[in-house]
Amino acid sequence: xxxxxxxxFLPFRIFPEQASTxxxxxxxxxxxxxxxxAFMSVLIAALIVWFSIRYRRRPGNEVAIQIEGSNKLxxxxxxxxxxxxxxxxxxxxxxxxxxxTPPPDALQVYGVGKQWMWKFQHLxxxxxxxxxxxxxxxxxxxxxxxxxxxxxxxxxxxxxxxxALPGRYTEAWFEATEAGTFHLFCAEYCGxxxxxxxxxxxxxxxxxxxxxxxxxxxxxxxxxxQKLFQDLGCNTCHRSDTLARGPDLVxxxxxxxxxxxxxxxxxDEAYIRESILDPAAKxxxxxxxxxxTFSGLVSEEGIIDLIEYVKSLQGEEKPGP
Amino acid sequence: xxxxxxxxxxxxxxxxxxxxxxxxSWLLTKDHKRIALLYLMAITGAFFxxxxxxxxxxxxxxxxxxxxxxxxxxNKFFSMHGIIMVFFFLIPSIPTVLGNFLLPLxxxxxxxxxxxxxxxxxxxxxxxxxxLSYTIVAGGVDTxxxxxxxxxxxxxxxxxxxxxxxxxxxxxxxxxxxxxFIVTTHKMRAPGLTWFRLPLFxxxxxxxxxxxxLATPVLGITMALVGLERTLRxxxxxxxxxxxxxxxQHLFWFYSHPAVYIMILPGMxxxxxxxxxxxxxxxxxxxxxxxxxxAIAFLGFLVWGHHIFVAGQSMYASLVFSMLSYLVAVPSAIxxxxxxxxxxxxxxxxxxPMLYALGFIGLFTMGGLTGxxxxxxxxxxxxxxxxxIVAHFHYIMVGGMVMAYLxxxxxxxxxxxxxxxxxxxxxMSAIIIFLGFNLTxxxxxxxxxxxxPRRYWSYPDEFQVLNVLSTAGASILGVGYLLPMTYLxxxxxxxxxxxxxxxxxxxxxxxxxxxPPEHNFERTPVVTRPPYDYPGPEESRG
Numbered sequence: 001x002x003x004x005x006x007x008x009f010l011p012f013r014i015f016p017e018q019a020s021t022x023x024x025x026x027x028x029x030x031x032x033x034x035x036x037x038a039f040m041s042v043l044i045a046a047l048i049v050w051f052s053i054r055y056r057r058r059p060g061n062e063v064a065i066q067i068e069g070s071n072k073l074x075x076x077x078x079x080x081x082x083x084x085x086x087x088x089x090x091x092x093x094x095x096x097x098x099x100x101t102p103p104p105d106a107l108q109v110y111g112v113g114k115q116w117m118w119k120f121q122h123l124x125x126x127x128x129x130x131x132x133x134x135x136x137x138x139x140x141x142x143x144x145x146x147x148x149x150x151x152x153x154x155x156x157x158x159x160x161x162x163x164a165l166p167g168r169y170t171e172a173w174f175e176a177t178e179a180g181t182f183h184l185f186c187a188e189y190c191g192x193x194x195x196x197x198x199x200x201x202x203x204x205x206x207x208x209x210x211x212x213x214x215x216x217x218x219x220x221x222x223x224x225x226q227k228l229f230q231d232l233g234c235n236t237c238h239r240s241d242t243l244a245r246g247p248d249l250v251x252x253x254x255x256x257x258x259x260x261x262x263x264x265x266x267x268d269e270a271y272i273r274e275s276i277l278d279p280a281a282k283x284x285x286x287x288x289x290x291x292x293t294f295s296g297l298v299s300e301e302g303i304i305d306l307i308e309y310v311k312s313l314q315g316e317e318k319p320g321p
Numbered sequence: 322x323x324x325x326x327x328x329x330x331x332x333x334x335x336x337x338x339x340x341x342x343x344x345x346s347w348l349l350t351k352d353h354k355r356i357a358l359l360y361l362m363a364i365t366g367a368f369f370x371x372x373x374x375x376x377x378x379x380x381x382x383x384x385x386x387x388x389x390x391x392x393x394x395x396n397k398f399f400s401m402h403g404i405i406m407v408f409f410f411l412i413p414s415i416p417t418v419l420g421n422f423l424l425p426l427x428x429x430x431x432x433x434x435x436x437x438x439x440x441x442x443x444x445x446x447x448x449x450x451x452x453l454s455y456t457i458v459a460g461g462v463d464t465x466x467x468x469x470x471x472x473x474x475x476x477x478x479x480x481x482x483x484x485x486x487x488x489x490x491x492x493x494x495x496x497x498x499x500x501x502f503i504v505t506t507h508k509m510r511a512p513g514l515t516w517f518r519l520p521l522f523x524x525x526x527x528x529x530x531x532x533x534x535l536a537t538p539v540l541g542i543t544m545a546l547v548g549l550e551r552t553l554r555x556x557x558x559x560x561x562x563x564x565x566x567x568x569x570q571h572l573f574w575f576y577s578h579p580a581v582y583i584m585i586l587p588g589m590x591x592x593x594x595x596x597x598x599x600x601x602x603x604x605x606x607x608x609x610x611x612x613x614x615x616a617i618a619f620l621g622f623l624v625w626g627h628h629i630f631v632a633g634q635s636m637y638a639s640l641v642f643s644m645l646s647y648l649v650a651v652p653s654a655i656x657x658x659x660x661x662x663x664x665x666x667x668x669x670x671x672x673x674p675m676l677y678a679l680g681f682i683g684l685f686t687m688g689g690l691t692g693x694x695x696x697x698x699x700x701x702x703x704x705x706x707x708x709x710i711v712a713h714f715h716y717i718m719v720g721g722m723v724m725a726y727l728x729x730x731x732x733x734x735x736x737x738x739x740x741x742x743x744x745x746x747x748x749m750s751a752i753i754i755f756l757g758f759n760l761t762x763x764x765x766x767x768x769x770x771x772x773x774p775r776r777y778w779s780y781p782d783e784f785q786v787l788n789v790l791s792t793a794g795a796s797i798l799g800v801g802y803l804l805p806m807t808y809l810x811x812x813x814x815x816x817x818x819x820x821x822x823x824x825x826x827x828x829x830x831x832x833x834x835x836x837p838p839e840h841n842f843e844r845t846p847v848v849t850r851p852p853y854d855y856p857g858p859e860e861s862r863g
Binding site: 015030094190 | 387392393396463465469471472475476477559560561563565566567600601602603605606607608609630631632633636639640643644647648650651654655657658659661662664665666667668669670671679682683686687690691693694696697698699700701702703705706707767770771772774775776777778779780781783785786787855856857858
């Protein structure tokens with residue numbers, strides 16, 4: 001289980017596993033920083049020790065040689081660190097871009113944090129608490145939110161972390177490179193049992209994952225969303241015929257929407273979520289702000305189901321205007 | 322407060338300690354030196370209370386299971402530890418004790434510009450400390466020192482309001498001290514004491530004061546908003562009321578990142594005094610060290626966003642904050658190089674204060690370098706909110722700031738108390754603290770990269786070895802801190818009488834008796850020479 005690139009002979013682990021495509025990228029930058037930092041620390045420490053011995057006060061060295069300074073040296077030790085810093089900066093930025101730019105074909109999972117558990121929703125219908133099953137060798141995008149306070153989705157062996165915020169979606173993604181069970185932690189302090197908000201990410205070979213995914217699946221979120229859409233009466237306004245008082249949702253997802261009073265917004269998960277909870281915030285051009293809020297009437301899981309239902313309405317492509 | 326008579330031997334001439342007696346003469350004093358001692362007692366109390374909570378945290382973490390304290394209690398312990406140490410010890414420590422005592426002495430003044438305001442600042446501090454003490458007695462607060470919303474505003478059931486009020490109030494003490502120091506530095510300098518003849522400690526206090534005046538109001542506003550949201554549900558931070566929880570983090574770190582420099586800049590100032598004194602040498606690159614303080618104060622305002630790289634901040638904002646965070650590291654690096662270069666061809670004595678100063682340089686270097694890890698966006702994703710962060714800021718604040726504070730306390734102790742401390746005990750304690758500190762916090766870097774999140778009451782078994790090392794180090798560190806506390810008190814009665822200038826230092830504070838007379842200087846000194854004007858066989862340019 002342990003594959004520690006640093007000091008592998010120690011009887012206890014000092015380095016996390018490299019179990020995602022991100023992990024080696026993060027670690028290579030770490031090695032660069034460790035190398036330069038160790039060099040600097042040793043240099044400073046050696047100089048201090050050497051000077052303290054060589055120039056200690058003793059007979060024959062009662063007075064110092066007074067040196068005011070040196071502009072050349074000052075420029076040297078301003079510019080040199082700056083160059084090294086900029087290398088670290090650019091390198092760090094490139095890893096960050098990689099870590100926060102999920103590939104478009106990533107497998108999507110919803111994650112909801114609440115005091116003190118993680119709830120995950122697969123699109124095929126599987127739900128999990130504190131465990132997250134994922135396939136090896138495929139990018140997984142986790143769309144995160146929180147039901148109460150701020151939590152943080154942290155998988156050390158993947159080098160992945162993203163806060164889960166109440167009231168909005170954030171996203172994390174990773175691609176596991178080896179099968180295994182990895183720690184999932186909540187990294188943002190969230191109250192009394194913060195340290196019990198832990199679970200596992202179980203990375204499985206694709207075939208095993210498919211099998212797992214098929215077992216025990218009930219309704220998919222989109223199917224549950226369709227039912228909820230009717231139960232909440234959404235379909236009385238959001239319809240394609242002339243009685244529609246709200247925008248037709250077919251083919252909506254991922255499109256640009258023109259808003260009342262100018263402005264354009266992309267109809268993504270965050271926009272749909274906002275429109276359910278705060279409908280007056282961004283009203284589609286040509287419609288009245290008559291929709292009531294569903295805040296408090298529908299849970300975070302329900303919102304996920306509704307979003308997935310709206311997404312599933314992509315099929316019937318309508319002719320353009 | 323009534324320790325004053327103990328210090329006085331009959332043959333000693335009149336000084337600020339023996340000129341008046343009694344509790345009233347202390348509680349109503351306008352003498353900056355006596356106010357410094359009032360602060361010294363207050364923040365020493367805060368340090369040991371904060372240390373008690375740290376002890377509880379480290380003992381709980383000795384074993385993976387949450388067994389010694391209950392989860393609620395553990396959360397309160399680390400919260401109280403952070404709140405007390407940051408707001409009631411680290412931020413006031415050097416400015417209010419050493420700064421208050423030394424600023425007028427170093428610039429040849431009789432007192433600070435506003436002596437009454439100075440005393441008022443202490444009372445404001447004590448009122449804030451009163452609210453915090455009430456908070457502790459009433460059961461504590463469990464939000465962490467960071468008060469993140471909406472946990473602090475809606476979900477926590479502990480004493481958030483009184484804790485926030487204590488911080489709100491103590492902030493005014495900080496603002497007024499900063500204001501006092503800025504005016505004092507501008508208006509009260511002795512004739513001939515131009516800006517570039519000022520001791521570097523004064524430069525660093527000046528830079529610190531600017532941050533205190535400009536940044537602290539934002540903290541006050543933020544704490545007030547937390548209180549308002551908790552009581553009146555105003556909906557600033559809670560998304561269910563239409564607020565934005567990340568807004569709190571922006572506001573909080575807009576103060577609290579500059580606050581890191583409030584804590585470290587005065588420490589850098591102390592080290593800039595100690596190194597030249599014990600190398601008997603002018604500081605290398607005086608103007609660069611001086612301007613580096615100002616650059617840090619300025620750039621320190623522009624990096625708050627590096628605390629929220631994984632909190633849902635825009636990727637492009639993170640790019641800017643990361644770059645600026647690297648820039649702020651440059652002036653710190655400049656200081657380290659200049660201190661090191663000052664040792665070259667010096668005449669070095671490894672006294673207790675010098676050991677602390679050299680320890681500071683080493684630990685601050687490590688703290689600063691690990692800051693570069695955190696400024697790297699890709700690394701920060703992984704180590705944010707882990708023990709790596711905890712180790713990093715303890716290297717800066719404890720390894721850096723507390724080492725400098727203790728170095729300064731030993732250096733100026735003869736001036737403050739009129740007594741010498743026992744040198745052998747001093748050196749031994751400095752070494753114990755250095756070793757204990759590293760054993761406590763170095764394993765935490767490893768622990769953090771391994772993945773242990775901070776603020777965990779229980780943890781998986783694989784983290785135990787490193788936690789045991791850390792707790793072992795903390796117990797050594799605890800002993801290390803009790804030693805100076807003990808022998809410095811001992812020296813008040815039994816220490817040798819201090820001469821005016823036991824270190825043959827050049828500062829104006831050393832040209833008057835130890836302890837100083839009530840009004841510092843009999844005649845206002847006229848300054849004709851640069852600082853650190855130590856003798857040398859010949860002048861030379863490097």
